Amino acid sequence: MKVVKFGGSSLANAAQVSKVVSIIKSDQARRFVIVSAPGKRFDGDIKVTDLLIQYANATLKQQPTETITGQIIARYDEIATAFNLPASVIEGIKQTILSLPDQEYEDETYLMAAFKAHGEKMNAVLFAQVLQASGVRAKYLDPHDAGLVVTDSPNDAEIEPSSYQRIYAWADSSVVRVIPGFFGYNTQEQICTFSRGGSDITGAIIARGVHASRYENFTDVDAIYAANPQVVSHPIAIHNMTFREMRELAYAGFSVFHDEALIPAIQGDIQVVVKNTNHPSQRGTSIMSHKRVNPAYPVSGIASSPGFCGIYIRKYMLDKKSVSQKILKVLAEHDLSYEHMPSGIDDLTVIMRQDQLNADIEETLIRELVIALRPDEIHITHDYALLMVVGEGMANRTGIMSKATDALARQNVKLVMVNQGASEISMMFGIKQAHADVAVRALYDTFFPDL
Ligand SMILES: Nc1ncnc2c1ncn2[C@@H]1O[C@H](COP(=O)(O)OP(=O)(O)O)[C@@H](O)[C@H]1O
Numbered sequence: 001m002k003v004v005k006f007g008g009s010s011l012a013n014a015a016q017v018s019k020v021v022s023i024i025k026s027d028q029a030r031r032f033v034i035v036s037a038p039g040k041r042f043d044g045d046i047k048v049t050d051l052l053i054q055y056a057n058a059t060l061k062q063q064p065t066e067t068i069t070g071q072i073i074a075r076y077d078e079i080a081t082a083f084n085l086p087a088s089v090i091e092g093i094k095q096t097i098l099s100l101p102d103q104e105y106e107d108e109t110y111l112m113a114a115f116k117a118h119g120e121k122m123n124a125v126l127f128a129q130v131l132q133a134s135g136v137r138a139k140y141l142d143p144h145d146a147g148l149v150v151t152d153s154p155n156d157a158e159i160e161p162s163s164y165q166r167i168y169a170w171a172d173s174s175v176v177r178v179i180p181g182f183f184g185y186n187t188q189e190q191i192c193t194f195s196r197g198g199s200d201i202t203g204a205i206i207a208r209g210v211h212a213s214r215y216e217n218f219t220d221v222d223a224i225y226a227a228n229p230q231v232v233s234h235p236i237a238i239h240n241m242t243f244r245e246m247r248e249l250a251y252a253g254f255s256v257f258h259d260e261a262l263i264p265a266i267q268g269d270i271q272v273v274v275k276n277t278n279h280p281s282q283r284g285t286s287i288m289s290h291k292r293v294n295p296a297y298p299v300s301g302i303a304s305s306p307g308f309c310g311i312y313i314r315k316y317m318l319d320k321k322s323v324s325q326k327i328l329k330v331l332a333e334h335d336l337s338y339e340h341m342p343s344g345i346d347d348l349t350v351i352m353r354q355d356q357l358n359a360d361i362e363e364t365l366i367r368e369l370v371i372a373l374r375p376d377e378i379h380i381t382h383d384y385a386l387l388m389v390v391g392e393g394m395a396n397r398t399g400i401m402s403k404a405t406d407a408l409a410r411q412n413v414k415l416v417m418v419n420q421g422a423s424e425i426s427m428m429f430g431i432k433q434a435h436a437d438v439a440v441r442a443l444y445d446t447f448f449p450d451l
């Protein structure tokens with residue numbers, strides 16, 4: 001039995017939804033369908049999740065919301081009309097969207113989570129009706145009834161492992177179950193979402209829960225490519241990759257699959273196949289625990305991710321143990337997380353995601369670090385990107401680092417951080433965000449010559 005997830009691009013309008021119906025009808029093994037909210041129909045369009053975020057913010061600021069709710073409801077109406085669904089379906093969706101501000105929420109963060117989640121919830125309700133109208137025996141299954149319980153972190157939740165046993169109770173369902181992605185409920189029965197792009201996570205959780213033989217993730221590309229196709233033109237497709245390669249690449253910018261979604265798949269040892277809704281017969285990319293490495297191509301992929309900053313600290317006679325403990329304490333007090341902390345004899349840089357900070361938090365952070373560490377120098381540098389070279393074939397190979405740094409030097413890409421050794425299948429560089437695309441292209445041309 002297979003679990004299939006369709007991303008926002010696959011459900012953006014009625015024409016895309018028709019393709020999804022055909023994909024489900026073409027394989028009886030596709031029993032659990034996870035849906036995202038309608039995504040972008042064209043460049044410059046707005047995803048329903050982003051419209052819902054605007055709606056939540058307008059509600060919180062007590063601003064008018066008619067225009068935004070009109071845009072949200074129109075997205076579902078377009079699909080309901082194309083499939084000739086009864087008027088009661090769109091009426092139900094409309095009333096649910098309009099009544100979101102009238103519900104009770106513990107605070108603003110729970111309100112935001114509940115508004116966002118309704119993009120997927122309404123789409124799953126609608127898509128179950130579309131399937132029925134197309135002759136498929138299908139029913140909506142809410143994450144609550146599926147037993148999908150998550151941690152109490154309204155907009156960045158994680159699965160509670162006890163959920164898997166409850167989900168398993170649905171494994172023998174006699175009808176196709178349509179489940180909204182992206183959210184679950186905490187133990188107080190409040191909606192909490194995963195991080196953005198988190199419908200991939202729901203798909204993997206359901207796949208592990210029902211012991212699926214395969215988790216198919218349908219999107220808008222024929223495969224996962226060795227580099228982002230928006231950066232490198234016509235990159236080579238990766239048809240087989242390992243879980244750990246995908247996890248590192250997803251972390252470093254391959255936004256096609258969420259890095260957290262690999263964890264349930266690894267735990268359940270479930271093959272993940274990324275496929276294209278627009279070309280479902282293409283083989284796509286298979287992600288499993290093992291693969292045969294081609295010695296000619298030790299590198300599988302090159303990724304870059306923007307939005308990092310570094311707090312640079314210089315202190316002579318730096319006692320690493322006490323300094324890092326003090327830094328971690330200050331960060332924890334502000335609920336901030338860091339990604340890397342490379343250090344030298346007198347220097348240390350804390351690399352963090354910049355979206356956690358603003359001018360006020362930065363000022364406080366620097367003030368508290370000065371008090372805690374008495375550094376000789378401290379400053380924050382913004383707009384770094386992390387650049388990652390990943391491949392199972394890199395383990396036990398020499399010369400890869402020098403090839404990479406040579407290629408970057410030829411393009412005048414300055415390295416602010418290098419990390420090799422944390423994982424035997426990857427190396428990481430900190431570079432200026434403005435250099436990221438040039439750097440990805442330089443590394444791609446080096447590791448995939450003549451392709
Ligand atoms: N290495 C890569 N291979 C394929 N796609 C990539 C890669 N890196 C980034 N992407 C982007 O990921 C997009 C698909 O992911 P996403 O937008 O989340 O789709 P969905 O709406 O199906 O969830 C592609 O359109 C592509 O632009």
Ligand SMILES: N[C@@H](CC(=O)OP(=O)(O)O)C(=O)O
Nearest residue numbers: 007008036049196197198199
């Ligand atoms: N709709 C949510 C969750 C998601 O996974 O969406 P998509 O499948 O379109 O990436 C988001 O935009 O974050």
